Amino acid sequence: MANYNTHVLVCGGTGCISAESDLIIENIEKQLVEEGMADSVQVLKTGCFGFCEKGPIVKILPDNTFYVQVTPDDATELVKEHIVKGRKVERLLFTDPETKEKVSDSKNMDFYKKQLRIALRNCGIIDPDKIEDYIARDGYSALGKVLTEMTQDELIDIMKASGLRGRGGGGFPTGLKWNFAKGYASDQKYVICNADEGDPGAFMDRSILEGDPHSIVEAMAINGYAIGATIGKVYIRAEYPLAIKRLEKAIDDAREYGLLGEDIMGTGFNFDIDLTYGAGAFVCGEETALIHSMEGERGEPTTKPPFPAESGYWGKPTNVNNVETFANVPVIILKGADWFASIGSEKSKGTKVFALAGKINNVGLIEVPMGTTLREVIYDIGGGIKDGKKFKSVQTGGPSGGCLTAKDLDTPIDYDNLIAKGSMMGSGGMIVMDEDDCMVSVAKFYLQFTEEESCGKCTPCRVGTKRLSELLELITEGKGEMKHLDELKHLSRVIKDTALCGLGQTAPNPVLSTMEAFADEYLAHIKDGKCPAGQCKNLLEYKVLEDKCIGCTACARVCPVNCISGEVKKLHVIDQSACIKCGACMDKCKFDAIIKQ
Amino acid sequence: MSVKTDLTETKFNELEAYMETIPVKKGELIRVLHKAQGIFGYLPEEVQKYVAKKMNVSTAKVFGVVSFYSYFTMKPKGEHDIAICLGTACYVRGAEKILDAIKRETGIEVGETSADGKFSITGLRCVGACGLAPVVMVNDKVYGRLTADMIKGIIDNYR
Numbered sequence A: 001m002a003n004y005n006t007h008v009l010v011c012g013g014t015g016c017i018s019a020e021s022d023l024i025i026e027n028i029e030k031q032l033v034e035e036g037m038a039d040s041v042q043v044l045k046t047g048c049f050g051f052c053e054k055g056p057i058v059k060i061l062p063d064n065t066f067y068v069q070v071t072p073d074d075a076t077e078l079v080k081e082h083i084v085k086g087r088k089v090e091r092l093l094f095t096d097p098e099t100k101e102k103v104s105d106s107k108n109m110d111f112y113k114k115q116l117r118i119a120l121r122n123c124g125i126i127d128p129d130k131i132e133d134y135i136a137r138d139g140y141s142a143l144g145k146v147l148t149e150m151t152q153d154e155l156i157d158i159m160k161a162s163g164l165r166g167r168g169g170g171g172f173p174t175g176l177k178w179n180f181a182k183g184y185a186s187d188q189k190y191v192i193c194n195a196d197e198g199d200p201g202a203f204m205d206r207s208i209l210e211g212d213p214h215s216i217v218e219a220m221a222i223n224g225y226a227i228g229a230t231i232g233k234v235y236i237r238a239e240y241p242l243a244i245k246r247l248e249k250a251i252d253d254a255r256e257y258g259l260l261g262e263d264i265m266g267t268g269f270n271f272d273i274d275l276t277y278g279a280g281a282f283v284c285g286e287e288t289a290l291i292h293s294m295e296g297e298r299g300e301p302t303t304k305p306p307f308p309a310e311s312g313y314w315g316k317p318t319n320v321n322n323v324e325t326f327a328n329v330p331v332i333i334l335k336g337a338d339w340f341a342s343i344g345s346e347k348s349k350g351t352k353v354f355a356l357a358g359k360i361n362n363v364g365l366i367e368v369p370m371g372t373t374l375r376e377v378i379y380d381i382g383g384g385i386k387d388g389k390k391f392k393s394v395q396t397g398g399p400s401g402g403c404l405t406a407k408d409l410d411t412p413i414d415y416d417n418l419i420a421k422g423s424m425m426g427s428g429g430m431i432v433m434d435e436d437d438c439m440v441s442v443a444k445f446y447l448q449f450t451e452e453e454s455c456g457k458c459t460p461c462r463v464g465t466k467r468l469s470e471l472l473e474l475i476t477e478g479k480g481e482m483k484h485l486d487e488l489k490h491l492s493r494v495i496k497d498t499a500l501c502g503l504g505q506t507a508p509n510p511v512l513s514t515m516e517a518f519a520d521e522y523l524a525h526i527k528d529g530k531c532p533a534g535q536c537k538n539l540l541e542y543k544v545l546e547d548k549c550i551g552c553t554a555c556a557r558v559c560p561v562n563c564i565s566g567e568v569k570k571l572h573v574i575d576q577s578a579c580i581k582c583g584a585c586m587d588k589c590k591f592d593a594i595i596k597q
Numbered sequence B: 001m002s003v004k005t006d007l008t009e010t011k012f013n014e015l016e017a018y019m020e021t022i023p024v025k026k027g028e029l030i031r032v033l034h035k036a037q038g039i040f041g042y043l044p045e046e047v048q049k050y051v052a053k054k055m056n057v058s059t060a061k062v063f064g065v066v067s068f069y070s071y072f073t074m075k076p077k078g079e080h081d082i083a084i085c086l087g088t089a090c091y092v093r094g095a096e097k098i099l100d101a102i103k104r105e106t107g108i109e110v111g112e113t114s115a116d117g118k119f120s121i122t123g124l125r126c127v128g129a130c131g132l133a134p135v136v137m138v139n140d141k142v143y144g145r146l147t148a149d150m151i152k153g154i155i156d157n158y159r
């Protein structure tokens, strides 16, 4: 075996691969061969580092140097300077936005300081395609410990004592759920991993599967032992090709190592896993719908009870857990329930992964102890709002959640606090919005989503979400009336009370929470015919300012519909009847001579 | 029509060979449809009928499943599929303007294919590259951090 003294870790998550990180690896390897160093330097393609904003990321060990926004062209310099001569490439280091100083060790970056990575412990550290890497970091020792030292009840007691709650949205205590599934006797039981990740702005489950697939394989086997199941299934979105590939490889390798299959580790325990692909339906994230989809049917939900623990896949006792929930399990076994329960807030233990996105400086994947405040997440880790704009709202919980505002910034994040504030934890999407975002439009965006995704089985959801989104459409078009506000509220309540499944029951949340927190914005649309954020096309006009326009013609040239006229060095005018309000002219003008009002 | 969308016998044979590798057909309809779409590029009526017969279920059931899931399409995609992320992060960072520009350039709507079969537009949800928002994929190439004025140049590459 080669004796590597230096390791180059290159992010191989979906975001960084989109920015050509594969080519970076190729170029680094080529250059290493050229320098005759291919035997002493190992290049690893890892999972997501989380700091997606500044991707692609390249990290060099042992000195932990963290390079950002690397391009394939930078590969030669990185090898020649850093690896051969031992000199850091300053221009590729991260610049602290406040002190303007270069930071070379990621441990000193604000983005990482307040994070605690448990579910993401291996992401960005190991090569997800190598089972040896996972094993070297205590991988599969939790499974070994469980199979050789614990009874089913002892294992379930640990899960209960840890306080782990489901990370897929519901927050149900995991140990308790396992106990239910164990309690029903049957010739066959199933373990299902919910990797359907439906929230349309979230990618934590995918990152875990891409960066650390073995942790899920191991946890599912542990779950199988706990409840007496021998078959595991992962329901995964077909839109996640990379995650599918890595998970399939992990399953194959585990089988080869005797960590899946028959008589695992010689203990007589049998367990195997296979994949089922989702086909693009949000409602299939709901566990009963998911099970129907796995059976090859339309993914329509059914009423609970019976819960899957009693009658799930093919009518057999089934335990469904989310990817991130599973990712926590092996660590809890190894480090103990007390350790896990010491992290987090009173009723929400451990950490939560969030996909931080939107108008924030550091878009990325973060993991923080429960109880961290929104302010810490948005300002310390997230680096504040983009382009120095003003914070307006943060949306959590995806289409089922709500919008929180500046007054909620000091709220410690946990399941119960977020619900008390009219939102919810959801699966971990966290979208930050600034002064330019129209909250009525945001509500409309989510309602159009749920309208489209409603499976159509129950009327309140099928027709109700359509009506809600129509009303919101009227308001954003400037045709709203005061009575529409009452209709929105009334209809929302009816849907919440009567819809069949969680999709419908939570669909009105984005409407209710924005109506509550941003009532003035709804009123401005209806009463004044204005969109305060300047986003609703029907309610705004682009205008050239006479005293600022110097007649450079840039706006007229960029206008896609040629509705701006004017001669060189003379005032330009926008033909309002032809303007499509794309805003291209305003973006282009260097003299701030175009405004929207 | 491009080769990809032709309903040739070879393709039906490939699908049949695949179905034969599945020992128990019960519950495997979606798996088979994934494969069929991979082979044919889309799922027209003929393919749905074929699958129904082979899987021993009614055509209505197959249609019910195909129409339920957004991943399955009954219309052939264009030679170049322009997939735009309409996830929340991309929406907040201006995906709507990008989409408007794409519609203007191609003259088609989301879910449509242009008359010459060159382009189609597909709406996606979070492709996992929120750091690059707003994001568009043409075939498999990802374009990130887009502004509306970049769209024409990108689409021109594929004309």
Ligand SMILES: Cc1cc2nc3c(=O)[nH]c(=O)nc-3n(C[C@H](O)[C@H](O)[C@H](O)COP(=O)(O)O)c2cc1C
Pocket: A165, A166, A167, A168, A169, A170, A171, A172, A194, A195, A196, A197, A198, A199, A282, A283, A284, A285, A286, A287, A288, A320, A321, A322, A323, A325, A326, A427, A501, A502, A503, A504
């Ligand atoms: C409309 C709807 C969508 C859901 N989507 C997901 C999802 O994408 N991923 C997920 O893990 N759970 C989702 N859930 C929650 C699941 O029904 C289920 O509670 C969860 O998978 C249980 O795992 P946990 O206890 O580990 O969270 C969704 C629920 C509803 C009502």
Ligand code: FES
Pocket: A200, A201, A202, B085, B086, B087, B088, B089, B090, B091, B125, B126, B127, B128, B129, B130, B131, B133, B135
């Ligand atoms: S929302 Fe577009 S990539 Fe995530």
